[in-house]
Amino acid sequence: MIDDEKTHQELRRRPATIVHVADVAGVAIGTVSRHLNGQPVRASNRDRIEQAIATLGYRRNSTAVAMKTDVTHIVGFFVPSLSEFHAQMLEQLTRQMRRKGRAVLSYFHDLQLSSIREGLEFFARHRVDAIVVDGETAMQRDLMALVDEGLVVVLYDNDLPGLAADRVFVSNRKSSTRLINHLIELGHRRIATIHGELRDTAAIERLGGYTDALAAHGLPLDAALIRNGRWMEADAYDRTIELLALPEPPTAIYSANYNMTLGVIARLHEAGLSIPGDISLVSFDDVAALRLHNPGITTVGQPIEKLAETISTIIDDRLANPMAMGRRALTIDCEILLRDSVRRLP
Numbered sequence: 001m002i003d004d005e006k007t008h009q010e011l012r013r014r015p016a017t018i019v020h021v022a023d024v025a026g027v028a029i030g031t032v033s034r035h036l037n038g039q040p041v042r043a044s045n046r047d048r049i050e051q052a053i054a055t056l057g058y059r060r061n062s063t064a065v066a067m068k069t070d071v072t073h074i075v076g077f078f079v080p081s082l083s084e085f086h087a088q089m090l091e092q093l094t095r096q097m098r099r100k101g102r103a104v105l106s107y108f109h110d111l112q113l114s115s116i117r118e119g120l121e122f123f124a125r126h127r128v129d130a131i132v133v134d135g136e137t138a139m140q141r142d143l144m145a146l147v148d149e150g151l152v153v154v155l156y157d158n159d160l161p162g163l164a165a166d167r168v169f170v171s172n173r174k175s176s177t178r179l180i181n182h183l184i185e186l187g188h189r190r191i192a193t194i195h196g197e198l199r200d201t202a203a204i205e206r207l208g209g210y211t212d213a214l215a216a217h218g219l220p221l222d223a224a225l226i227r228n229g230r231w232m233e234a235d236a237y238d239r240t241i242e243l244l245a246l247p248e249p250p251t252a253i254y255s256a257n258y259n260m261t262l263g264v265i266a267r268l269h270e271a272g273l274s275i276p277g278d279i280s281l282v283s284f285d286d287v288a289a290l291r292l293h294n295p296g297i298t299t300v301g302q303p304i305e306k307l308a309e310t311i312s313t314i315i316d317d318r319l320a321n322p323m324a325m326g327r328r329a330l331t332i333d334c335e336i337l338l339r340d341s342v343r344r345l346p
Helices: 005-012 018-025 029-036 043-056 064-069 084-099 113-125 137-148 172-185 201-216 233-244 258-270 288-292 304-320
Strands: 074-079 103-108 130-133 152-156 166-170 191-195 226-228 252-255 280-284 298-301 329-332 335-337
Touching: 018 029, 018 043, 018 137, 029 043, 029 137, 074 084, 074 113, 084 103, 084 304, 103 113, 113 137, 130 137, 130 304, 137 152, 152 304, 166 172, 166 304, 172 191, 172 201, 172 252, 172 280, 172 298, 172 335, 191 201, 191 233, 226 233, 233 252, 233 258, 252 258, 258 280, 258 288, 304 329
Parallel strands: 074 103, 074 130, 130 152, 152 166, 166 329, 191 226, 191 252, 252 280, 280 298
Antiparallel strands: 298 335
């Protein structure tokens, strides 16, 4: 519950949301949602909600009612940054939406809590018909409030378990297992992985695919070969230094996204090590830099056009029948793109 008068003043300076009402009233978001939709709530809660609405100047007709009754033909695209992966996704999603007479409005939040909240309020003010979101734990509560108010949400890349939203993901775990199996079949036994932030479901699934493959082949799990690159090129560069300094370095490295793969490549080149002559390298994500590298890097290619097409179809279906029961959770297979960055060991 928010009691501080300074906080009240700050909230009054920008449009209040159902989350703010719930905080000030000291009740659950769902309780506020039920009251706003004319459903019965306890008298004590009702009085506190009405008082919070008056304090904050909350105007439901500018958000929830508009979302439920008006069609703006605008879809929000909400991601942490315009990385190459998200940029490709934005391009493909924009093409798909344009064919349906819709425009895409993008917002990048840089993983900052204040930016996340401002971004969601931005979409609410623009009364978008739907939001396509790369899930981030910090946004779950605010996003849940918008879902309660009728906004269509489609998650991709990272999940937010428990959120009432549609989901379209790639086969992160299965594809990672296939990639590690490829290394094992070529004789590799000391296989390192540089994974992403384990708060993200994509990182958890890709690391899970790595461990699944080792277990299936009866290979031990060596903690020294598992390093956190935080999805970042600089961190992966440092983790590669650590791996190469081991008493028994790995014969192959699996990098869980292309940013980190670039950091691995940079360090290997600086160390005067050749790919795959001295060490083999595989990566999740296929981007031009990895295709053009000499040798080309074996990767998992995400079907971005198929992802965008599937998301577009789900949004069409959900907007056509907002009251449809159930949420769709679809998984799209990836392609393993074999190039010359892996050598066969004796």
